[in-house]
Amino acid sequence: MTALALLHGLTGGALIGLGAAMLLLVHGRIAGISGILGRAVNTDGGRTIRLGFLAGLIVTGAILAVLQPSAFGAGVRGAPALAIAGVLVGIGTTLGNGCTSGHGVCGISRRSARSIVAVMTFMGSAALTVALVGAHA
Amino acid sequence: MKTFVLAAFAGALFAVGLVVGGMTIPAKVTGFLDVGGAWDPQLAFVMAGAVAVYAACLRIIRRRAAPLLDARFHWPAARTIDARLVGGAAVFGVGWGLSGYCPGPALASLGAGSSSVLVFVVAMIGGMALTRVLIPAR
Numbered sequence A: 001m002t003a004l005a006l007l008h009g010l011t012g013g014a015l016i017g018l019g020a021a022m023l024l025l026v027h028g029r030i031a032g033i034s035g036i037l038g039r040a041v042n043t044d045g046g047r048t049i050r051l052g053f054l055a056g057l058i059v060t061g062a063i064l065a066v067l068q069p070s071a072f073g074a075g076v077r078g079a080p081a082l083a084i085a086g087v088l089v090g091i092g093t094t095l096g097n098g099c100t101s102g103h104g105v106c107g108i109s110r111r112s113a114r115s116i117v118a119v120m121t122f123m124g125s126a127a128l129t130v131a132l133v134g135a136h137a
Numbered sequence B: 001m002k003t004f005v006l007a008a009f010a011g012a013l014f015a016v017g018l019v020v021g022g023m024t025i026p027a028k029v030t031g032f033l034d035v036g037g038a039w040d041p042q043l044a045f046v047m048a049g050a051v052a053v054y055a056a057c058l059r060i061i062r063r064r065a066a067p068l069l070d071a072r073f074h075w076p077a078a079r080t081i082d083a084r085l086v087g088g089a090a091v092f093g094v095g096w097g098l099s100g101y102c103p104g105p106a107l108a109s110l111g112a113g114s115s116s117v118l119v120f121v122v123a124m125i126g127g128m129a130l131t132r133v134l135i136p137a138r
Helices: A003-027 A033-038 A047-067 A079-095 A100-109 A113-133 B002-021 B026-033 B042-061 B083-099 B103-112 B115-134
Strands: none
Touching: A003 A047, A003 A100, A003 B002, A003 B042, A033 A047, A033 A079, A033 A100, A033 B103, A033 B115, A047 B002, A047 B103, A079 B083, A079 B103, A079 B115, A100 A113, A100 B042, A100 B103, A113 B026, A113 B083, B002 B042, B002 B103, B026 B042, B026 B083, B103 B115
16 A cells, blocks of 8 residues: 555545534534435434535535546446345444444444444454455456 | 535535545445455545544534534434344445445445446435334334
8 A cells, every 4th residue: 555545545534534523513413324314304303414414425426526537436346236235235224323434433433332343243244245255246 | 504504514524535535436445345355454544534533523522512503412322232233234244345335435426427326325225214114213
């Protein structure tokens, strides 16, 4: 890995942390993307926050895709495998109450025992999956 | 309106971070997960940077009685480590390893216009909805 890749990683991570911290400071909410998406239109008082966050995430991604297309990679597998993967991610994050952001970034920072167990579990099963099926088709 | 715009700004920062960090390149993510193969450690630095900044901000934000635009902080209520947490996380990891997409990067990649990420996101929302219908929330 090059020094530039290291710098990209740390800078990107810092910005993710800042975005998540802003959601907590302003709105008092954990920046867990699966929860924000899964409960997007729930009527519990947080709908505007969730829809705003999702709009910012998706629109900014779209703008960056125009400015820097090389920052977006192609799918590593065909559509059938990606559909199966999507269903698994949807089911798993809903049952497990979180993904890489909610359990990973926010949960580890809060030293939540649940999140630490969740992260070790999904990192383990993800690494095992790649070991079994390869990093790409 | 203010609520929407400020939340959108937080989402925008998050998206820039994902893109700069390399999370919107699925091959980089599966390369990170490929610990026994051609391991790409970059994403470990993304996670380290994110946790370092968020944890530091958390120390300061926690001193406040309430967030800026709400009466209280909405901390997660669940405390127990049960089969549902571990099983859910395990299933999520299989989907993540198979595709290189977790929910944030997939959403941030939607606008790049690839049909593969669209398939993934539609299937993910379907999986979320199905789980909520079939299995009642705790």
